[in-house]
Amino acid sequence: MSLLQLRAVRRRFMLGETAIDALHGISLDIRAGEFLAVWGPSGSGKSTLMNLIGLLDAPTSGEIFFAGQDTRQLNDDALTAFRAQQIGFVFQSFNLVPVLSALENVMLPLQIRGVGEAEAKARAAQVLAEVGLEKFTASRPDKLSGGQRQRVAIARTLVVSPKLVIADEPTANLDSDNSQMIVELMREMNRAKGVTFVFTTHDPRLLQHVDRKILLRDGDIQSDEVMA
Ligand SMILES: Nc1ncnc2c1ncn2[C@@H]1O[C@H](COP(=O)(O)OP(=O)(O)O)[C@@H](O)[C@H]1O
Numbered sequence: 001m002s003l004l005q006l007r008a009v010r011r012r013f014m015l016g017e018t019a020i021d022a023l024h025g026i027s028l029d030i031r032a033g034e035f036l037a038v039w040g041p042s043g044s045g046k047s048t049l050m051n052l053i054g055l056l057d058a059p060t061s062g063e064i065f066f067a068g069q070d071t072r073q074l075n076d077d078a079l080t081a082f083r084a085q086q087i088g089f090v091f092q093s094f095n096l097v098p099v100l101s102a103l104e105n106v107m108l109p110l111q112i113r114g115v116g117e118a119e120a121k122a123r124a125a126q127v128l129a130e131v132g133l134e135k136f137t138a139s140r141p142d143k144l145s146g147g148q149r150q151r152v153a154i155a156r157t158l159v160v161s162p163k164l165v166i167a168d169e170p171t172a173n174l175d176s177d178n179s180q181m182i183v184e185l186m187r188e189m190n191r192a193k194g195v196t197f198v199f200t201t202h203d204p205r206l207l208q209h210v211d212r213k214i215l216l217r218d219g220d221i222q223s224d225e226v227m228a
């Protein structure tokens with residue numbers, strides 16, 4: 001089943017009088033449960049595409065269907081609610097709250113949704129254990145390595161059970177060993193929970209665990225390879 005369908009999606013940015021066509025009419029289906037990398041050089045349109053499939057931005061023309069829903073039919077409030085229910089984000093800069101412990105960071109999205117303290121704590125502790133951080137629940141982000149911080153960020157995203165996780169260059173601030181570990185962790189979570197993952201990278205070494213890799217170049221899909 002297709003989780004996402006993009007049809008002839010274009011995104012044009014205007015810089016004064018100058019038009020920048022960041023995406024030139026992309027058509028793409030993403031199936032539920034896929035583990036997919038979008039790769040390509042800087043400026044190829046990866047972040048623009050992630051913002052569109054994360055429903056953070058709207059195409060200049062073309063259509064995006066999410067779980068069969070035509071996203072053009074959703075107003076801003078409906079889009080925000082839809083995003084909160086279905087989509088998780090992981091960022092290259094981790095975006096953890098510095099004054100909160102790892103556990104409190106992971107509890108936060110649950111508390112925002114009105115889950116009570118005791119249940120939030122139990123669920124956050126469970127997901128932190130799943131990402132291998134059971135010994136670090138009380139640590140603040142500045143006591144954790146970059147790889148550990150990104151694990152906390154992934155736990156925080158997964159704790160509310162999104163259908164789709166979008167990770168735009170999640171390893172850009174990590175060394176190569178930690179980058180591999182983060183991709184492997186996302187792969188494990190994809191398999192264990194059936195969550196669809198789409199991540200971007202400019203590093204071809206990170207593509208060995210993916211089901212499918214889409215190469216972007218100058219706003220077009222240059223290749224779309226499904227692994228055997
Ligand atoms: N908000 C924006 N305003 C103007 N141009 C933009 C904006 N966002 C992206 N671009 C341009 O679109 C192209 C693709 O950018 P981006 O999607 O960030 O690529 P990548 O993530 O692959 O590095 C680049 O030429 C970039 O300068």
Ligand SMILES: [Mg+2]
Pocket residue numbers: 046047048168169
């Ligand atoms: Mg980018």
